[in-house]
Amino acid sequence: MLFRTCNLAEPLQLSGLLQELEQSGHQLDLLVNNAGIGTSGLYVEQDWSREQHLIELNMLALARLCHAIGGRMAEQGGGQILNVASLAAFQPGPWMSNYYASKAYVLSLSEGLREELRNRGVKVSVLCPGPTRTAFFRGARMQVGHLDTRAVMMDAETVALIAVRGLEKNKAVIVPGWRNKLLAFSSRLGPRWLVRKITAALHKPLLTPPPL
Numbered sequence: 001m002l003f004r005t006c007n008l009a010e011p012l013q014l015s016g017l018l019q020e021l022e023q024s025g026h027q028l029d030l031l032v033n034n035a036g037i038g039t040s041g042l043y044v045e046q047d048w049s050r051e052q053h054l055i056e057l058n059m060l061a062l063a064r065l066c067h068a069i070g071g072r073m074a075e076q077g078g079g080q081i082l083n084v085a086s087l088a089a090f091q092p093g094p095w096m097s098n099y100y101a102s103k104a105y106v107l108s109l110s111e112g113l114r115e116e117l118r119n120r121g122v123k124v125s126v127l128c129p130g131p132t133r134t135a136f137f138r139g140a141r142m143q144v145g146h147l148d149t150r151a152v153m154m155d156a157e158t159v160a161l162i163a164v165r166g167l168e169k170n171k172a173v174i175v176p177g178w179r180n181k182l183l184a185f186s187s188r189l190g191p192r193w194l195v196r197k198i199t200a201a202l203h204k205p206l207l208t209p210p211p212l
């Protein structure tokens with residue numbers, strides 16, 4: 001087995017990785033696009049370099065990997081792709097606007113590719129977890145300590161296991177946990193203005209520093 005690190009947000013490093021894969025001639029069976037970061041706060045006041053980094057990692061790198069490796073899989077006549085989106089993909093997310101928009105992109109791209117690649121033997125699934133106990137919120141500069149209960153946060157291991165089972169069943173959209181399924185469903189049913197207001201109200205107290 002080969003381990004290789006890569007800063008996926010650096011286009012040159014990503015090109016190098018893809019070139020190595022091309023030259024290795026290895027059969028590519030599975031691509032998991034998990035890397036992603038979050039940002040929070042008033043978008044227009046955030047450091048642009050962090051927002052750009054989010055776009056480069058959450059969308060550009062994922063799109064390029066799907067293009068290059070998905071293309072190789074289509075040539076091979078088989079393969080499987082799992083893209084990690086989020087519950088955030090189903091709705092707009094005031095105070096995390098760029099992050100939510102990036103995950104909507106991942107969900108839409110994944111579902112589109114699933115249909116395009118179906119007849120080429122490539123299976124595409126997308127994972128949409130809700131709040132999960134990882135380093136994500138620290139990276140996004142959010143305070144979620146009081147939400148760290150079993151009712152709100154899922155364990156990363158549980159989410160990963162559900163993702164693997166979903167992959168085995170070739171599910172299109174994998175939403176771990178019944179609460180998250182309910183949230184994904186209700187955010188699509190509720191009026192858009194109400195969903196925006198509720199999401200804004202939920203996010204605001206989690207921001208560091210709190211908005212004025």
Ligand SMILES: NC(=O)c1ccc[n+]([C@@H]2O[C@H](COP(=O)([O-])OP(=O)(O)OC[C@H]3O[C@@H](n4cnc5c(N)ncnc54)[C@H](OP(=O)(O)O)[C@@H]3O)[C@@H](O)[C@H]2O)c1
Pocket residue numbers: 006007008009010034035036037038057084085086087128129130131132133134135136137139
């Ligand atoms: N935690 C949640 O509540 C939650 C909910 C829904 C969706 N998600 C999504 O789940 C995915 C995994 O996040 P997580 O919760 O596990 O957060 P995390 O603990 O912060 O992990 C982020 C992962 O992304 C990798 N990464 C970050 N920047 C990278 C870069 N420039 N190049 C390559 N890899 C990079 C990190 O690698 P290193 O460890 O090497 O830095 C790490 O493996 C993300 O796409 C996130 O949006 C998370």
